[in-house]
Amino acid sequence: MVSLRDFSSFPKPGEISLYEKDGQLCSLPAAEVDLTNFAAINLSAYPEINISRELHSHATTSHDENKTVLIQVYEPLIKQLTRTFIENGFEAALEKAANPESETNTVAVSIARFVLRVVNICKTVQYYYHPYRKDRGIFSISKFAQTRDWSRSFIRVMRWHPNIFKLAVAACDDSIRVYTDEKSTVVVLKVWLMHGKWNILQKCITSMEWRPLSHNELAVGCENGIIIWNITNVRTGKPITRYVNLTHRNHSPIISLEWDKAGMMLASASTSDSDILIWCPDSQRNDPLKRVGPPSSLLKFSPDGERLFTSTVGSVFRVWNTHDWLPERWTLPNGTIQSAAWSPCGGYLLFVTSEEPILYSLQFIEQQLFATASLAKQALPIADLSKIELSNQSDIGGQPQSLAWDSKGQHLAISFKDCSSIALFLTSVNKNMINIAPDCFIVGIGTTFPSYICFQEPYKDSSHSVLTIGWSSGVVQYFPFV
């Protein structure tokens, strides 16, 4: 099992990692690098992205922060309760009625307090059996999203198109920017709906996925379900964007979504629903994968489309066979699945948990020739990601945040929850085993840390993979493996 101590070189203070060429990391002092653009060699076609600069005003989706700028006016209790009920639901209205700001009818207050007590007792019982229900809405998203510090991050999600040069970046203002190799054209996707007042439909973006074998369809998972964008005429000037909103009762906010390899099915998971929905977006119908227990938090289709990995907010995770949709159930001793990645052949699944700094591997290749029934299938630890202390700078490693594995199965990137570096491993996968070796660390400028990492699939003539890093400063860095 490799560990972070096995790395031969560690990042030097004040240096920025730019690219890797023939296995050698190229770093430069921060003063010599354009701080707004990390573009290195052969990356002239890549767009310069600095989300913090592009956002004129940083509007977060938290309602409470918006409310601080509003001046409070007097409202009668009935009006207050009605408004609270419409905006925040029954419980908030009940709390308001139980603790009124002005003198009101004491009988009504007593009744409200009694009902509130009953509701609280019921909730206590419910949370005893289903502890995951404590975290709802934005809190549950922050906890299980693949983005570090999701609620305050400039970059919420990034996703490369699997077949062409297109990068979608979701920002904290609930907009999505689509960049192509034509730098002058950036499509901004945002939906406002008029329901009495203007509301953002595409709120709290948690996941995005380009539809395979289609150049212009992007599925977005957000607080109000799934939005499927269709973007046409990008190159001819004025882009035409259309969207479809897929919703299902009790299936929001969407925490994860994935297309199958043919782009016919879209799987979605929500932190408030234990079922996983398999959508046919063209007919806007869905079939549930029903399971009793905690809701799902992460979905990953294997690249060959044979399996679907689903993790829950509890200790259970499943791997579904997509032929008969029967699950293989796995349990963790403690914690939940933090992140996972499939090998290009679909034979191995790497995952990290929320409690241990260990990288595990699960094998799904049929090699039952010498296997016996008494030998239970187990996940093998293959890398120790425990924190190590460096003499000249802050610690490296610790609790992992997310995994990204390139489509050739040669490089694995791991970002951490409390560390500003990204650990890169060299990997090779064959039929019988997976090899992993330490490669290098990537560091950003100053105190910035990686919010989101993903790989660009090799396309056209380019044979190299490009790791794309969304830093907490809003800058997007492209780290090619030349």
Place this chain on the structure above:
Amino acid sequence: MSKEQICRRICNIRFVEALMYSAALQLLLLTTIVWLVPLLAVVLLYGICIGHEYLRKPHYYPTRALWIYYTAVRTCTVFAIHVFFGIVTSWMHSNYANAAETEINEPSCEQSRYCANETSLMSILCGVYVSSYYFYVKGPTVTDFFIIHQNIYIRARSSLVTILRSSAFQSVGPLFTYLLFYVALGSSIKFYISAAINIDFQDASVFNVRQVFDLWIMSTHILCNMSSISALFKICIEKSTTFPVMESQIESDSVPITLNDALASEISVVQKLASCDLFTLASSSDATRRLHIFALSIPGGHPYSWISLSTTCLQLMDAYCDQLVKSIEQIVYINKTNASNRLFRSTVPIGVSVADKVRFRQYNQNYGIRNMSLNGSYSTETIAGEQINDVTSKIKLHYFAAKTYILNLPGIYYFFGETFSSKIDFHLRDTETISWICQGLSFLAAKSLTEDKYGVVHNSLIPTNCNNSVISLDILIL
């Protein structure tokens, strides 16, 4: 046995299987042995009705009047079966309730007449009402296929649990509307029934909580039962089928019809199953079945499998495209007609515009002014000819005016008018089959790059055909 008969047989076997599951379900839904026989008879009738609906080829009816004319008998039969289902279930429930009530007070009944319990009447009417509601809201069949193919038992369990839960909530609405209806008209109904069959009713209150609860249980039972039978039929019918690519010379347990024959079948369910199978085999990582398609026949060395399969698929796609194009042309024609009608309906009165024309012509003739416009058509018509044209246009105008007037009468357009896009909606309602076939062919062509050793696909691929449907849909969207 002909191929169509074999296709029909495949469906019938599945119907029988679904009927058996439905019969077993009656035992699960707490039916006693005594009532099992009539209930099974109803389930059988209902099953035949659903099976018939599945086997029926969908037809397009331009107007509601035509739809009523052609489907009235069938719809009435299906409705009658629904009502019968409701009556039998409610009768069974009312007998349970009557058996539970040991003491019967009969103060409101005359000695000479038979005394019936009003609760039974309420139950039966409620059964009729709820089953009619189900018929109106849901109908017996759902044509959309499942997106994922799960094991039949897992699918059934998941569907039944959902149905049981949703029926309990769905029955509340119809129950309360029924109670309102009974409060308003119950006494009249009782009076007419008493007069018709010479019986008296022992009075019962609608506002009895236990009575309402019993009715709710019964409504839930009816909805749950009907939905479950429909779901079981859907599950059995849509069970994924693996059709052989080539005809087997050896007797085997596999399906006795090839993929190609199933695709060409007139029965839409079989055609859908085959197209789904084509898509599955084309997109699967297992190449065994695809190799049969890319293989050459022995003896002969002819790519028979691929040629026949691709020909059938392309024929189906072309036929669909033609229908789509015709529907689009119809819309374009209607648009043009409307536009020309709008020209006729200009703000200037027709009489005034004609008089103006005549005046301008006379003025030009008097002062020798010729029409110098290059694009203008030079007319050699005499005044008499123009007068005839005017008469024709007048007749046309009157015809359109009369037609518009009649269609604007209340209810006429509803029954006799064809909606602007109804035909295209009808064709687009079932695109699953064509999209599966199109995707399947595309995947086969893509996989042939590595798997087709003899180049059979390469030699016969017609690249434009797959694009036809896309082009047609683009025209529609634009």
